[in-house]
Amino acid sequence: MSKVFDIFKRDVLSSTRNTLAIYMIIVPIILAVVIALSAQGLNDTAVKVAMLEDDTPEHIEFMRKYAKVELFNSVNELERRIMKRDEIAGLLPKGDGYEIIVQGNEPEMIEVYTKTLSALYELGVSKEDSRSEIYNFNRHVPPVKKMLVIMLISITIMLAGMLISFGIVEEKTENTINAINVTPVSQNGFIIGKSALGGTAAMASIVISIIITGFYDINWLMIILVGVSSLILSVLIGFLQGLNSKDVMEASTGVKVLLLPIAGSIAGYELLADKWQWTMYWSPFYWAYKANDMILSKTADWPTVLLCTGLVLVISLTAYLVMMPKIRKGLS
Amino acid sequence: MISVKNLSHSYNNDGILAINNISFDVAKGETFGFLGPSGSGKSTTQGILTGLLKQQTGKVSVAGYDTMKVQNERFNKIGVSFEQSNVYSKLTARENLKFYAKLFDVPTRDPDELIRLVGLEGKEKVRAGEFSKGMKHRLTFARSMINNPELWFLDEPTTGLDPTIAATIKDIIRERTASGTTCFLTTHNMYIADELCDRVAFIIDGEIVLIDTPKKLKLQYGQKLAEIEYFKDGKLITETLKTIDNADKSRIADIIKNYDVQTMHTKEATLEEIFIQVTGRGLA
Numbered sequence: 198m199s200k201v202f203d204i205f206k207r208d209v210l211s212s213t214r215n216t217l218a219i220y221m222i223i224v225p226i227i228l229a230v231v232i233a234l235s236a237q238g239l240n241d242t243a244v245k246v247a248m249l250e251d252d253t254p255e256h257i258e259f260m261r262k263y264a265k266v267e268l269f270n271s272v273n274e275l276e277r278r279i280m281k282r283d284e285i286a287g288l289l290p291k292g293d294g295y296e297i298i299v300q301g302n303e304p305e306m307i308e309v310y311t312k313t314l315s316a317l318y319e320l321g322v323s324k325e326d327s328r329s330e331i332y333n334f335n336r337h338v339p340p341v342k343k344m345l346v347i348m349l350i351s352i353t354i355m356l357a358g359m360l361i362s363f364g365i366v367e368e369k370t371e372n373t374i375n376a377i378n379v380t381p382v383s384q385n386g387f388i389i390g391k392s393a394l395g396g397t398a399a400m401a402s403i404v405i406s407i408i409i410t411g412f413y414d415i416n417w418l419m420i421i422l423v424g425v426s427s428l429i430l431s432v433l434i435g436f437l438q439g440l441n442s443k444d445v446m447e448a449s450t451g452v453k454v455l456l457l458p459i460a461g462s463i464a465g466y467e468l469l470a471d472k473w474q475w476t477m478y479w480s481p482f483y484w485a486y487k488a489n490d491m492i493l494s495k496t497a498d499w500p501t502v503l504l505c506t507g508l509v510l511v512i513s514l515t516a517y518l519v520m521m522p523k524i525r526k527g528l529s
Numbered sequence: 530m531i532s533v534k535n536l537s538h539s540y541n542n543d544g545i546l547a548i549n550n551i552s553f554d555v556a557k558g559e560t561f562g563f564l565g566p567s568g569s570g571k572s573t574t575q576g577i578l579t580g581l582l583k584q585q586t587g588k589v590s591v592a593g594y595d596t597m598k599v600q601n602e603r604f605n606k607i608g609v610s611f612e613q614s615n616v617y618s619k620l621t622a623r624e625n626l627k628f629y630a631k632l633f634d635v636p637t638r639d640p641d642e643l644i645r646l647v648g649l650e651g652k653e654k655v656r657a658g659e660f661s662k663g664m665k666h667r668l669t670f671a672r673s674m675i676n677n678p679e680l681w682f683l684d685e686p687t688t689g690l691d692p693t694i695a696a697t698i699k700d701i702i703r704e705r706t707a708s709g710t711t712c713f714l715t716t717h718n719m720y721i722a723d724e725l726c727d728r729v730a731f732i733i734d735g736e737i738v739l740i741d742t743p744k745k746l747k748l749q750y751g752q753k754l755a756e757i758e759y760f761k762d763g764k765l766i767t768e769t770l771k772t773i774d775n776a777d778k779s780r781i782a783d784i785i786k787n788y789d790v791q792t793m794h795t796k797e798a799t800l801e802e803i804f805i806q807v808t809g810r811g812l813a
Contacts, residue, residue, distance in 0.1 A: 372615035
C-alpha cells in the first residue's frame with residue numbers, strides 16, 4: 198500500500214510541474230465558479246417593468262410586489278432602457294389609464310403579465326383576494342443550475358480519465374514502465390497508484406464544485422459513492438488510451454471520445470420520453486446522471502442510489518473484464 | 530545465480546523463434562557476458578530473465594526464483610540497467626532515485642552517494658529532462674544499484690559515454706563484482722566484454738554457439754601470430770608469421786639474423802575476431 202502511495206506522490210509532484218495537468222485539475226473549479234456567478238441570472242425569472250419616478254407612490258409600490266421595477270426621470274430615458282437587449286416592459290401614464298411600451302421582440306408573456314398587473318391595480322385587486330390555494334412541493338433548486346452542476350460532475354469524471362492517460366503516456370514515452378516492472382511493485386499496485394491522482398483530483402474537484410455552486414446540504418456520502426463508482430470506467434479508458442497513444446495530444450483526443458456517451462446520456466435522460474428511456478440503460482453515465490440528479494434535488498433515497506450505483510458498477514466491471522487483458526499486456 | 534534450461538521464445542507464436550533452445554548457467558559472483566549482434570536474441574533472453582517478457586518454455590531460475598511464477602519480491606535482489614535511459618524527466622536526479630528507493634523492501638543506498646559515484650555530483654537538484662543523453666544513461670545506471678542488487682543485469686552499460694566516464698562505469702562494475710555481485714552483461718562491444726567478463730556466451734540467430742572464458746577462447750581460436758617490421762633494400766617490410774608453424778619460426782629467425790628489425794610484436798586474437806571466426810558474422 199505504501200508503494201501505491203509513493204507512486205501517487207510521484208504523480209502529484211510531476212503534475213505540479215506540468216501546466217496541462219494543473220489546468221485539467223483546476224478547470225472544473227473555474228467552471229463551478231462560472232456556474233455559481235451565473236446562478237442568480239438562472240434563478241431570476243421576475244418580469245422587469247420600467248416606470249417613471251413621478252408615477253404615484255401607490256402604483257410603484259403595487260408593481261414592486263409582483264415585478265422588478267426600474268425608475269426613470271424622463272420618457273426618453275425610459276425608452277432608451279426599453280431598447281436595451283434584455284426583456285423589460287415600460288409602463289407610462291396615458292390619459293386615465295396606462296400605456297405599455299415594449300421593444301417588440303420580447304416573449305408575449307412579458308406584455309401580458311405587465312398588462313394583467315396594471316389591470317389588477319386599476320381594479321384594486323391584490324393576490325390576497327384570490328381563492329386559490331397553493332400546494333408547494335418544496336423544490337428549491339433551479340433546474341438549469343442543477344443540470345449544469347451534474348454536467349460539470351460528468352466532465353470532471355472524464356478529465357480524470359484524461360489525467361490518467363497523460364500519466365501513462367509520460368511513463369510510456371520515457372520508457373519508465375520497464376523500470377517499474379523490475380521493482381517489487383505489482384502490476385495491480387501500479388494501476389491503482391497511477392489511477393490515484395486522477396481519482397483524487399476528480400473527487401476533490403467534484404466536492405469543491407458542489408460547495409462553490411451552493412449545494413451544501415445534500416447527502417455527501419451518496420454523491421461520493423456515485424462519483425467513485427463512475428470513475429472506474431474513466432480510469433479504464435484513461436489507461437487504455439494512455440497505452441495506445443504516442444503522445445499527449447493523441448491520448449486527449451482518445452479520451453474525448455468519452456464525451457459522446459456522457460453527452461448522449463445527459464441528453465437522453467433530459468429529453469427522451471419515459472417510454473424511450475430504456476434505450477440509455479446501457480450507459481453507466483446515464484445511471485450516474487440519474488443518481489446525481491436525485492441527490493442534488495434532495496429527493497434521493499438509498500435504495501435508488503444503490504441501484505443506480507450498482508448498475509454503474511456492473512457495466513463498468515464488464516468493461517473492466519473486456520479491457521483489462523489489453524491494459525495488462527500494454528503494461529508488460 | 531542464473532540457471533537456464535532449454536529456453537525458447539516466439540513473439541507471435543508463429544514458429545519463428547527469437548531464441549531457440551538455449552541453456553546456460555551463471556555462478557554466484559560471476560560476470561557473464563552475453564554477446565551478439567543486433568537481433569541475435571540478447572534482449573529477448575534478458576527480457577525473460579528480468580521478467581519483462583513472459584517465459585513460454587524451458588526452465589529458468591533467477592536469484593533462486595522460478596521465473597514462471599510471479600514473485601515480485603525477487604526484484605529486491607535484482608538490479609537492471611537498461612540500454613535506453615529511462616528516468617522521469619520532470620523529476621530531479623535525486624527525486625528519481627528517492628522514488629525508486631521507496632519501491633524496494635530492502636535497505637537502499639543513499640541517492641546522493643550514487644549520484645556522486647557516477648560523476649553527476651552537483652546535479653542532484655537538476656531535473657533529468659535537462660540532462661544530456663550520457664547523463665541520463667549514468668542516472669539509469671546509478672538507479673540499477675539503488676537496492677544493492679545481488680544480481681545485476683547490465684545492458685550496454687557504456688554505450689554513448691565518453692571514454693573517461695566509460696572507464697568510471699567499468700571501474701564501478703569491477704568493484705561491485707569483486708565484492709560478490711553477480712553480473713549479467715549484455716553487449717555487442719567485445720572490448721568491454723573482454724575487460725570485464727569471467728565468461729562469455731556468443732549468441733547468434735537465437736542460438737548460443739559458444740560459452741567459455743575470454744582467455745580460453747583466445748587460446749583456442751587465436752593463431753599466435755608475430756608481426757615483424759624490418760628494412761630490406763632500404764624499404765620497410767612488414768610480415769605476420771605464425772609462432773607455432775615450423776616454417777614461419779625459421780623465417781622469423783632468418784629475418785632477425787639477416788635484416789635490421791624495427792619492431793616485433795606477438796599478436797593476440799580479439800574476441801571480435803574470434804566471434805567472426807566462430808559465427809562467420811560481424812557484430813554490427
